[in-house]
Structure formats: structure tokens, C-alpha cells
Amino acid sequence: MDTILDIAPARRSGRRPNFPSAFKRKVVEASYQPGASVSMIAREHDVNANMVFRWRQQYQDGAFGPVSLSATLLPVEVIKTPIDLPSAAPPPQKSHSEIVIEVGKATLRITSSPDPQTLQLTLQQLLR
Template sequence: MDTNIVESDIRVKRSAYRQHSIDFKRMVVAQSFAAETSVSRVSRAHNVNANQVFAWRKLFRAGAYDIALDQQVKLVPVRLSDPMPVSVQPLSASPAVANGVVILEVGKARLRLEGLVDSAMLALVMERLLA
């Protein structure tokens, strides 16, 4: 069997790369991050390769194009008011809890009480921490 190798001067010209705008990329990436949406379907809907969409997602996560990805989190204004006045009874007027150790953990805060503990003060501290 003979093999004929023919050189050809005819070159097939490749079409130009598509240049997508940042707004288009932002829209496609936002759709791909939507709940219950597949990247494959989004890429097919916009005639873009799924690997390209994954690359754009990676860039957006890295902070490229100055785009905030987490649009579900919205900040609300906060107004602080004066603290409520606290009425504390004198320590000697309330009964005390028996000797022992009380450890109260709330988040990263840890309160350890040893010995005689004023029950009214403990109730006030717990009310403030747990509120």
C-alpha cells in the first residue's frame, strides 16, 4: 500500500476569537451561581464553552473585574441607642448560690464563677449575655 503525501499551500483560516464584554461575563457568571442551575445549561444558552464559564467563575471568585459575588448579603444601617438603665440590688440583699464553679460559654466569651455567687447578679449577667 502506498501513501501519498501531498503538500498543500491552502491554509484554512481560523475565525477570530470572540471577545466578550465584562457585562456579558458578569451576567453569565451570575446565572451560573444561581441556585439549582448547571454551568452546562447556562453555557449552552449563551453559546459559550462550559470550561470558559468555569474559568470566568474562578476569575470572579479571585476578585477580577472588581465584582462583588455575594449579592445575597446586604448591609442594613444600624442605629445605637443609649443602654437601658440597670437596676441592681445590693449584693447582701439577695440569696447566694452554694459553693461551686459555674462556667458559662457564649460564642468566644467564657465566664467562670467560683465560690459564693450572687444569684441576682448571675441572672442579670446571663440575661445580658444571652439576649
């Protein structure tokens, strides 16, 4: 059976409506339902959507009593299964690097891991 809160109070022409807190709370809580549209809820209750947004802020501030923080919990099942972890990864092999620089007729080939300072000095001399 529908209660009196399902329908917005009748408006008197020329005056701003003064909705009861219980009505505002009901509209706001309906707007927080999963999949609910504030616009649709506002139309269903014959109020402006901007008003519902304002009521939602007031609701969060506690203007209509304590905020209902009901959360929907999903069922969880814990299953104990052995976890097969791969054995320790083999250490990375030393990479063999090679740098080849060609400037004019000169070719410089550096293999292995060159010292950064030596490499910088060599590049500076080649690019002069």
C-alpha cells in the first residue's frame, strides 16, 4: 500500500512549496539506489531535479536525520588451493652489447660494457 510520502504535497499557487523532511529523505534515498536517475526520481515525485541535488547535499550534511549508510555486501567464498609458484627465475645473463660509430671513413666499434667516462670522452672527440 502506498503511503502519503509517495506523492508530493499539493502546491498552492504563487507560493514556494515547503516539503516535509520525511518526503525529502525518501526522494533522496531513492536517488541513491543503484541505477537510479535523479532526473527520473524527480519527475516521479513532481519536483525539479536541481532541488533533488540540493536535497542530496542537505542529506549528506545530516539535515534530514542520520545518513543511512547501508552497503550491499556480496557473498564471498574462500577456497584454499595450493599456489604453484614458479621456481626462482634464473639470473639474467650478462648482455653482450656492441656500439658502432661511423664518422666519415672512420669506424669505432666498442664491445662489452664500456666505462661511461671513456665513452663520453670518445664521443666528444669524434663529434668535434
